Amino acid sequence: MKKHLVLGNEALAQGAIDAGISGVYAYPGTPSTEITEYIQRSVRAKNLSIHTTWSVNEKTAMESALGMSYAGKRAIAVMKHVGLNVASDVFMNMAVSGINGGLVVVVADDPSMHSSQNEQDSRFYGKFASVPILEPSDQQEAYDLMHYAFDLSEEVQLPVLVRMVTRLSHSRSGVVFRESREQNNIDLPDNTKRFALIPAFAKEGFKNLLKKRSLLAEFSEKSDFNTLQLESKPLGIVACGIARNYVLENIEMMENKPSILKISQYPLPKEKLKILFKHCDKVLVVEEGYPLVEEVLHDYFNIDQKVIGKISGHLPMTGELTPNLVGKALGLKQEELIEIPDIVTSRPPRLCEGCGHTDLFNAINELIPEIGNKKVFGDIGCYALGVLPPLNTINTLIDMGASITMAKGAADAGLKNVIAVIGDSTFTHSGMTGLLDAVYENSPITVIISDNSAVAMTGGQDSTAVGRLKNICLGLGVAPEHVREIVPLKKNHEKNVGVIREELNHQGVSVIISERPCVRLSREKKEEIKERIASLY
Structure with missing residues (x-):
């Protein structure tokens, strides 16, 4: 086939x-x-x-x-x-x-x-x-x-x-x-x-x-995706999802093949677990993510020392599983990892050369001595790299849309000159409701939408915000004179600094749309975006 x-x-x-x-x-x-x-x-x-x-x-x-x-x-x-x-x-x-x-x-x-x-x-x-x-x-x-x-x-x-x-x-x-x-x-x-x-x-x-719970348990018990293979008694393994591959990669080297319960359907097949538990002296739980199954087994059987895995420390609680980590938990000798020489250092991620976000952050950074430190609230997107050197502009990064609402909360607490930086796609994803909250109370915050006309961080997918941001902000109630547009380019630096300064001095909600297509978009894609914007008006 x-x-x-x-x-x-x-x-x-x-x-x-x-x-x-x-x-x-x-x-x-x-x-x-x-x-x-x-x-x-x-x-x-x-x-x-x-x-x-x-x-x-x-x-x-x-x-x-x-x-x-x-x-x-x-x-x-x-x-x-x-x-x-x-x-x-x-x-x-x-x-x-x-x-x-x-x-x-x-x-x-x-x-x-x-x-x-x-x-x-x-x-x-x-x-x-x-x-x-x-x-x-x-x-x-x-x-x-x-x-x-x-x-x-x-x-x-x-x-x-x-x-x-x-x-x-x-x-x-x-x-x-x-x-x-x-x-x-x-x-x-x-x-x-x-x-x-x-x-x-x-x-x-x-x-x-x-x-339906009992029905779902019955389906799981009979599922072809949950398989139990009984072998030797000393060790049984519960292998969940992709973790099964890491187990199979290691058991070739084991003299006594362990019994394996492979799980790919939940709720857990309790009867199969009981058979494995009764058959084996110890049960190792290998699962990617949190110790969900391991915790359930402790609840099922209440014999802490018999069940080992992440909670017991045999596998790490954080990070991805690897064949080496699983092999170590199985008691197999692992090859020592090659030590990376000092001359080889990891390169931190950074914004692309020529990125419009960089020019925006440079404009904000020029104003930091005037407005004070720790007042720039960030959001999810490639512009989140503004939290790192050499820019060091952004101070917070929590979840989609949190820049605007956190900035509002800080302003409610009495903080002055508060800035929220959010991308175009993140704004339409989760930022609009936060802006409406700020408009309702006319909160003294400056929202900067860094619009690169794409969902750039994940590969440049189409953004539903293209050509609509100004009208959305006006529709949410931001005063027309305080919806400003800038183009983040070096030649516009002084002008952009001036616009941001003016809106920071406004004692209410203001929005600055910093608009420049992502540098990684093709010429054809940029032309397509222009046509989409033109078709809206």
């Missing part, structure tokens, strides 16, 4: 296409971005008229996917782990309402924080919502699980959470594709009351969700 060499993200995306999706809704975020991009590039997806436009944020993406599911068709919502925080409102509630057409939520976690603010483990969200969780162990499973996920979703009438991790998302392997199924027809739900979560209906929905 023909194999296709694809990334884990691409395997999952092709699996979704072949499983009969009618739409993918997503906001770009590493390590999840390639899933949506693959579907956008797919000739088959275009021929099938699969909806593939980027959403404004993860919450709107998941709500749109739920709307498509309501109409009876299959949809996926795609995001990185911190994006699930943004979408958690609808995620938790649609577990209560249930779904109609199959709905799969794909979340890519980022252990080691390669491009993220934290290492959170999305399995906890799935457990919290009481929905099925699937965690592929390799690229072939990433493809196969999508077919199963949609079937499972429609059978139990619940969203299904599929958890990817960086190493699986961004590594390649040969994958066999299968025949695709047709898309669902529009088929509205018989009972729409379950989608109307007023308390009377929501109470019934929650009772129905709780009734």
